[in-house]
Amino acid sequence: MMLTLTEAIERFMYYIQAERMLSIHTVREYRYDIEQFVAFLQREDVQHLEQVTAIHARAFITKLYEEQKARTTISRKISSIRSFFAFLNKQFNVDDTSFSALFHPKKEQKLPQFFYTEEIEQIFTANKGDDLQSIRNIAMLELLYATGVRVSELLDLELSQIDFQYGFIRVIGKGKKERIVPVGQYALNALTYYIQYARPRIMKTKQHAHVFVNMRGDALTAKGVRYILQKMMDKAALHLKIYPHMLRHTFATHLLNNGADIRSVQELLGHSQLSTTQVYTHVTKEHLKKTYMNAHPRA
Numbered sequence: 516m517m518l519t520l521t522e523a524i525e526r527f528m529y530y531i532q533a534e535r536m537l538s539i540h541t542v543r544e545y546r547y548d549i550e551q552f553v554a555f556l557q558r559e560d561v562q563h564l565e566q567v568t569a570i571h572a573r574a575f576i577t578k579l580y581e582e583q584k585a586r587t588t589i590s591r592k593i594s595s596i597r598s599f600f601a602f603l604n605k606q607f608n609v610d611d612t613s614f615s616a617l618f619h620p621k622k623e624q625k626l627p628q629f630f631y632t633e634e635i636e637q638i639f640t641a642n643k644g645d646d647l648q649s650i651r652n653i654a655m656l657e658l659l660y661a662t663g664v665r666v667s668e669l670l671d672l673e674l675s676q677i678d679f680q681y682g683f684i685r686v687i688g689k690g691k692k693e694r695i696v697p698v699g700q701y702a703l704n705a706l707t708y709y710i711q712y713a714r715p716r717i718m719k720t721k722q723h724a725h726v727f728v729n730m731r732g733d734a735l736t737a738k739g740v741r742y743i744l745q746k747m748m749d750k751a752a753l754h755l756k757i758y759p760h761m762l763r764h765t766f767a768t769h770l771l772n773n774g775a776d777i778r779s780v781q782e783l784l785g786h787s788q789l790s791t792t793q794v795y796t797h798v799t800k801e802h803l804k805k806t807y808m809n810a811h812p813r814a
Contacts, residue, residue, distance in 0.1 A: 518607060520553045523564055527602050536691045540667045540737070548595035564609050572596075572613040629765040634753060635660060641751035647713045648730060652743055654702075654709035655727055659759065661702035662686070663766030663784055666737050666759035673724040679707060688785040696783055767795040 518526070528546060531537045537545075555575050561567060579589050593614060600611035630638075642652055659669060668686050676685040682698050698706070710726070718732035725734040740759055748757045763784070770780050781792040 518564055518603075518609075520556060520562065520564065523599075523603060523609075524549055524553065526606070527599050530602055530606075531598075538667055538689060541689070544591070545595050545598070548592045549599050552592070552596050564603060567610075567613050569613050628761050629768045630761065632769065634751075635765065637753060638747055638751045642747045647717050650705075650709050650713040651717065651727070652747060654705040654713075655740070655743065656747065656762075657702035657705040658684075658698070659762040660766060661699045662696045663763045664696065665689075665763060665785075666740050669727065669740070669759075670725070670735060670737060672726045674710070674726060675724065677706065677710075677726070679703065686785065692785065692787075694782065694785050764795070767792070771795055 524546070527549070528542065531545060532542055552575055555578065556567065556571060559571060559574070561571060576589065576593065579592065597611075597614045600609065600614060603609035604611035638656065639653065642649060642656070644650070644653075655669070658664070659666075662684060664672075664684075664686055665688070668688055671687055672684065676687075677698075678684070682700070682703050683695050684698055686694050686696050688694060706726075714726075714728065717728055717730060721728075721732035723734060727735040727740075729735050729739050737759075741757075744757045744759060744762075748755060767780050767784060770783075771777065777789065777792055777796065780795065781789055784792060786792045
């Protein structure tokens with residue numbers, strides 16, 4: 516069966532959404548990576564998958580290096596396109612060896628960025644307020660810091676997933692895996708006040724179950740979260756660029772710094788592999804070393 520490149524993409528997108536049930540964010544990344552590769556093929560006058568060779572694969576990756584893309588980005592694109600061809604091989608017997616000979620670039624040893632306790636306190640203090648927007652923002656920040664949830668998990672959170680009595684939220688993570696995460700008292704208080712007082716006033720007549728909403732009452736977006744957090748940073752006079760995952764990094768690092776065992780942190784973060792969580796032990800060691808060097812008289 517000869518598939519056009521466009522038909523092949525749509526078949527694969529349906530498969531990862533309907534059968535593998537990947538998150539909207541992950542599906543979006545797959546589509547972006549594959550469409551970028553397909554656009555490259557079309558510029559090379561390749562219109563059908565049967566025409567793709569290892570030469571095309573290597574040329575595409577070389578182009579990414581020439582554009583100075585991050586190694587993690589290149590690695591992700593290789594994985595996305597390999598998955599795409601593996602699916603086509605299984606479903607339509609399309610040759611999937613084009614990318615099999617490619618090596619993933621060696622990962623850069625880049626430690627996750629996180630906030631120190633004093634910086635987090637500074638953000639909270641600077642953004643306290645009685646207006647609806649401030650109440651929502653503090654509730655969102657408290658929950659991100661208290662639970663370490665991904666921004667996609669925060670945005671998908673619905674009212675029925677919060678257990679106020681016992682202080683837990685039910686999180687739907689990657690691959691639709693469910694986990695229960697405890698919520699500290701500060702975050703629980705902020706969340707309760709937001710949901711009971713601010714959220715109904717922001718939403719007015721609108722009806723939906725999403726916990727976090729924009730000031731028009733619609734479900735908040737990832738772009739909206741980034742914008743809100745950056746505004747909160749600016750208000751705290753912290754001249755850093757923030758991204759939501761920094762709060763997840765901060766959550767994990769602060770737990771480990773204060774004696775939490777790595778297996779518990781792995782479960783709270785929803786990591787399937789312990790090796791993913793272990794990167795935070797490196798952050799903790801760097802933090803301890805820096806503290807030692809600054810504090811010891813003969814360091």
